[in-house]
Amino acid sequence: MQLRYIKYLLVIVMFVYACKKSEVIQDKVETFLGFQRPKNFPETAYNFANNPVTKDGFELGRMLFYEPRLSRDNTITCGSCHIQSSAFTQHGHDVSHGIDDRLGTRNSPPIMNLAWNKAFMWGGGIYDLDLFPISPITTHEEMDESLENVLNKLKAMDKYKNKFRAAFGSEEITTANFLKALSQFMLLCVSSNSKYDKVMRKEDNASFTATELEGYELFKQKCASCHTEPLFTDNGFRNNGLAPSPINDLGLYTATLLNADKYKFKVPSLRNLKYTAPFMHDGRFLTLDAVFTHYVHEVQATENLDPLLNKNGARGIAINNDEKTKLMAFLNTLNDEEFINNKLLAEQ
Amino acid sequence: MKKILTIITISSILFTACKKDNTTPDFDEQNLASLSVEFDNIVGGRTLTMDNSAVPYTNATGEKFTISSIQYFISNIQLTTTAGKQYTVPQDSSYFLIKGADRTTRFAKVKVPEGDYNKLTFVLGVDSLRSTMPVDKRTGVLDPAAGGHMGGGMYWGWNSGYIFFKLEGNSEVISDDQLGDPTGKKQFKYHIGGFGGYSAQTINNIKTITVDLNNAGIAKVRKDRQSNIHLFVDLIKFFNGTNTFSIKTYPNVMFSEYSTNLAKNFKDMFTHDHTEN
Numbered sequence: 001m002q003l004r005y006i007k008y009l010l011v012i013v014m015f016v017y018a019c020k021k022s023e024v025i026q027d028k029v030e031t032f033l034g035f036q037r038p039k040n041f042p043e044t045a046y047n048f049a050n051n052p053v054t055k056d057g058f059e060l061g062r063m064l065f066y067e068p069r070l071s072r073d074n075t076i077t078c079g080s081c082h083i084q085s086s087a088f089t090q091h092g093h094d095v096s097h098g099i100d101d102r103l104g105t106r107n108s109p110p111i112m113n114l115a116w117n118k119a120f121m122w123g124g125g126i127y128d129l130d131l132f133p134i135s136p137i138t139t140h141e142e143m144d145e146s147l148e149n150v151l152n153k154l155k156a157m158d159k160y161k162n163k164f165r166a167a168f169g170s171e172e173i174t175t176a177n178f179l180k181a182l183s184q185f186m187l188l189c190v191s192s193n194s195k196y197d198k199v200m201r202k203e204d205n206a207s208f209t210a211t212e213l214e215g216y217e218l219f220k221q222k223c224a225s226c227h228t229e230p231l232f233t234d235n236g237f238r239n240n241g242l243a244p245s246p247i248n249d250l251g252l253y254t255a256t257l258l259n260a261d262k263y264k265f266k267v268p269s270l271r272n273l274k275y276t277a278p279f280m281h282d283g284r285f286l287t288l289d290a291v292f293t294h295y296v297h298e299v300q301a302t303e304n305l306d307p308l309l310n311k312n313g314a315r316g317i318a319i320n321n322d323e324k325t326k327l328m329a330f331l332n333t334l335n336d337e338e339f340i341n342n343k344l345l346a347e348q
Numbered sequence: 349m350k351k352i353l354t355i356i357t358i359s360s361i362l363f364t365a366c367k368k369d370n371t372t373p374d375f376d377e378q379n380l381a382s383l384s385v386e387f388d389n390i391v392g393g394r395t396l397t398m399d400n401s402a403v404p405y406t407n408a409t410g411e412k413f414t415i416s417s418i419q420y421f422i423s424n425i426q427l428t429t430t431a432g433k434q435y436t437v438p439q440d441s442s443y444f445l446i447k448g449a450d451r452t453t454r455f456a457k458v459k460v461p462e463g464d465y466n467k468l469t470f471v472l473g474v475d476s477l478r479s480t481m482p483v484d485k486r487t488g489v490l491d492p493a494a495g496g497h498m499g500g501g502m503y504w505g506w507n508s509g510y511i512f513f514k515l516e517g518n519s520e521v522i523s524d525d526q527l528g529d530p531t532g533k534k535q536f537k538y539h540i541g542g543f544g545g546y547s548a549q550t551i552n553n554i555k556t557i558t559v560d561l562n563n564a565g566i567a568k569v570r571k572d573r574q575s576n577i578h579l580f581v582d583l584i585k586f587f588n589g590t591n592t593f594s595i596k597t598y599p600n601v602m603f604s605e606y607s608t609n610l611a612k613n614f615k616d617m618f619t620h621d622h623t624e625n
Contacts, residue, residue, distance in 0.1 A: 047482070050482050050484070118547075119547075121506070125506055125507035125508060126506070126507070126508050127480075127508060127546040127547065128480075128482070128483070128508065130482065130483040131483060131492070131505075131508050134492050134503070134505035135505040135506045137505070138501075138505045139505070139506065146493070146501065147492055147493035148493045148494065148495070150493075151493055174487075175483065175486070175491050175492055175493040176483045176484040176486070176487075179483050180483065180484075254507075255506075255507045255550075256545065256548050256550045257550060257551055257603070257604065257605055258548060258549075258550065261548070
């Protein structure tokens with residue numbers, strides 16, 4: 001009898017608690033903060049003045065990001081190859097897996113911190129985020145659709161008319177507004193709440209362990225010239241000495257036709273490595289261990305090999321096993337769990 | 349007496365009318381009138397007929413070919429009067445996509461100050477400034493969504509930029525392997541673009557074409573009439589111009605170093621046939 005009362009009481013308490021919790025969550029969702037530059041991040045490269053991020057624009061962008069009508073047979077969304085739980089990459093795929101089970105030639109890169117990006121794609125060619133989505137939509141191995149058709153499909157749907165009106169003041173679905181909405185979503189895919197960030201911003205009393213700190217010091221000596229803090233990329237294109245693949249992907253050269261750009265690929269960020277294997281432009285390394293082995297032992301003397309990997313006639317980077325353990329510990333502090341669990345960025 | 353007066357009046361009116369007709373209006377950038385430039389596609393001595401496989405065209409190398417699609421951008425139109433005054437059509441109204449398959453697109457219609465013009469300048473392609481502008485400035489023929497991507501599209505998504513000149517067709521000389529057309533359709537594709545690059549200096553196939561109108565007739569632009577500069581665009585010169593090339597050797601030329609050789613032929617394609625005033 002008494003026990004039963006306690007049970008009832010418990011259930012009621014739980015209810016109240018649940019209500020309270022959901023209110024908090026709702027509050028969080030409804031206070032839309034727009035784009036905010038993290039305190040430890042530099043000035044952005046994106047021209048926000050030409051496309052201010054609004055709640056409606058962001059939500060429209062999110063709808064479009066998860067909209068299968070962007071592909072020819074309405075099966076593939078942006079989120080198919082950029083999965084949030086994998087930090088917006090296609091985990092487990094060396095190269096992207098698109099429409100009709102077609103395979104691309106490159107590893108799906110993360111949709112992350114794009115406001116600071118000056119060039120897009122592993123091999124460059126695109127320098128404006130607003131123009132980026134045209135590439136995956138029209139690429140044969142990805143969505144294989146025309147931009148014109150995508151817009152026509154969206155125009156037939158009332159939910160988009162309403163959302164475009166809310167976001168841009170006109171229900172007319174134009175190329176510019178379609179692309180700007182996608183940008184607004186992608187710009188808010190900011191990963192800045194890793195342990196590293198909290199240590200740097202002196203938040204939550206966060207501090208590195210002794211091993212992490214030693215790893216950080218080693219990182220600054222051996223890795224930071226290309227993987228520059230705090231974005232962990234210098235936004236450049238470099239040849240890191242990978243042996244040319246069977247398809248002989250020439251990287252940046254394809255877009256510039258300059259011999260000095262042969263075999264140069266975009267320097268990727270080192271954030272969220274825990275979720276984003278496999279690694280390199282063609283996903284050839286399945287583990288971080290394999291990446292270390294490459295830099296220590298396997299750097300090839302190909303055309304335009306980065307001089308930083310060929311100092312004093314010795315190719316690669318000298319890293320012993322002890323140093324590797326410490327570096328791994330530091331790299332682990334760059335994983336951002338809040339980013340991959342952020343409900344705002346998920347399909348609704 | 350009355351008769352004489354009438355004759356004098358009439359002749360004076362006529363005289364004034366004649367005089368008015370022959371006077372070149374003062375060059376006034378506010379006083380605009382219509383002018384069209386007609387891009388009439390031809391192939392050597394013949395008119396352009398799409399997929400004319402019964403009687404194909406022949407290039408200087410002796411290769412027989414047919415044309416299935418021809419499209420190109422004309423932009424940045426500028427005119428010079430006989431007195432040397434230059435007028436540049438405002439950029440926002442100065443982009444045209446000429447499509448061989450759609451005769452209605454053959455006119456580039458602009459507004460210029462009233463006057464007599466003996467020099468026409470335009471760009472074949474899209475200038476580098478517009479090629480790097482934000483997406484909102486890319487409307488009309490410059491909309492990356494215009495024309496789809498398989499057939500009519502004139503935009504490279506993977507390497508941001510416009511295709512300036514797109515010529516496709518068929519020739520029996522094309523092999524069925526990777527060096528030709530592995531689909532066996534014997535198709536050639538010339539997609540010429542390249543505006544010089546966003547940051548690094550890359551190939552630039554933007555060509556400025558200048559046409560002297562003195563010989564075949566200057567354009568007299570007035571409000572009360574429609575002046576039309578009729579140009580012939582001889583597509584055979586794309587094959588046989590400054591840089592004659594073989595379709596068999598180069599069946600596909602897109603974004604590549606070799607495309608700069610083909611772009612050298614652009615200027616040879618345009619001749620002024622006459623002006624309708």
